[in-house]
Amino acid sequence: MxxxxxxxxxxxxxxxxxxxxxxxxxxxxxxxxxxxxxxxxxxxxxxxxxxxxxxxxxxxxxxxxxxxxxxxxxxxxxxxxxxxxxxxxxxxRKQAVKGAARRPxxxxxxxxxxxxxxxxxxxxxxxxxxxxxxxxxxxxxxxxxxxxxxxxLWPRPARALNEPGFELRWQTPLVPEWPEFSLALTEGGVQLTNASPQPLRVAGWSPAHANAWLRLRSAEGSRINVLPAGQSAYLPLHPHESGLRVWYTLPGDPQQPRLFRADWTPAAAQADRVLN
Known part of the structure; x- marks a missing residue:
């Protein structure tokens, strides 16, 4: 047969x-x-x-x-x-290196x-x-x-959005009515805390009177991109600095920059402060 x-x-x-x-x-x-x-x-x-x-x-x-x-x-x-x-x-199963599912x-x-x-x-x-x-x-x-x-016909992986960075500084930022950060002055800088109920992606920060763009870092010196809710980061500042600016985005809107402003009177100048 x-x-x-x-x-x-x-x-x-x-x-x-x-x-x-x-x-x-x-x-x-x-x-x-x-x-x-x-x-x-x-x-x-x-x-x-x-x-x-x-x-x-x-x-x-x-x-x-x-x-x-x-x-x-x-x-x-x-x-x-x-x-x-x-x-x-x-x-x-997802690949151990890239973390994405293997394409047939x-x-x-x-x-x-x-x-x-x-x-x-x-x-x-x-x-x-x-x-x-x-x-x-x-x-x-x-x-x-x-x-x-x-x-x-396997679905293509979603295109990853570019991580927000220095270009956010040249866009018009949104200043929320209620601040999403809180801070506490320390001897050598500022302790910045995420006061919102969601994680915030911090693009960069700078002192109020300096043309700088600094990355958020942990106490060990490692770079921090996302600050979870309730978590804090330490920002080193000189005693004469009188404020800071923080550029960040929300997880659901990574292309809309937000700005956190904070100003205060330095300890060295408190004797000359005039209250109206």
Whole structure:
């Protein structure tokens, strides 16, 4: 049965026992699976147990020439598992380095499609076909197209917004009605505390009377980009400084700069302060 036979001596489909109606039914199942893979790929989920569909379809195809009803039952069971298994489609694990889900590859689907098309073209040129060739061609086409759909329709990662930086200083800042920071003067500077209920992304700060742009840093000297709610940072200032400015953004609106202003009378000048 696996020996090469002229195509004219076989059934219209090229395999004995496989009618056109049966072949069209298998083709409809393959198209349904491709649509399912494409839909799940758009949701960011790749096939896992859903790959059982390929051997299940091959078992259904093999049941005709071999006339083994058990193969039909095995194929139908694999198709049902591929469709209704709880983890048939799942999100890939995130990469340890980049922290993003791995995109399905294109290499093996292209290899499968290339092999299937090569064997199909060889069979058409020679005018003969055998059962192993048909199985490899069908399996390669179904799995290859499914892999290509999963990789091609995979959602692209969201474009990361640029971290707010020095350019915020040249934009018109928003000064909130109620300050989102509180500060306390210390001997060598200022303790800046996030008084809002949400984390604030600090772009930079400067003394009130200096043309500077300084980064927020922790007590250990490491750079701080986000100051969580209720957390404090230490800003070194000279005793003669009379204020500071802090540029920051909210997590939900990273492109709108906000400005926190604070002014006070230095300790050295308090004796000359005039109260109106």
């Amino acid at each position: 696996t020996a090469a036979l002229p195509l004219t001596l076989l059934a219209p489909t090229g395999l004995p026992g496989v009618t056109w109606l049966y072949a069209l039914a298998l083709g409809a199942l393959a198209v349904f699976w491709w649509v399912r893979v494409a839909r799940e790929a758009r949701r960011g989920r790749a096939p896992r147990q859903a790959w059982w569909f390929v051997p299940g379809l091959l078992a259904l195809l093999l049941a005709g020439p071999t006339e083994l009803p058990a193969l039909f039952g095995i194929g139908a069971a694999l198709l049902l598992l591929a469709e209704y298994w709880p983890l048939a489609y799942a999100r890939p 590859g294109l290499s093996w689907p292209l290899v499968g499609l290339g092999l299937a098309l090569f064997l199909l073209s060889s069979a058409l040129l020679t005018g003969t076909v055998n059962l192993p060739t048909v199985m490899v061609v069908v399996g390669g086409l179904v799995a290859g197209v499914g892999g290509l759909l999963s990789a091609a």
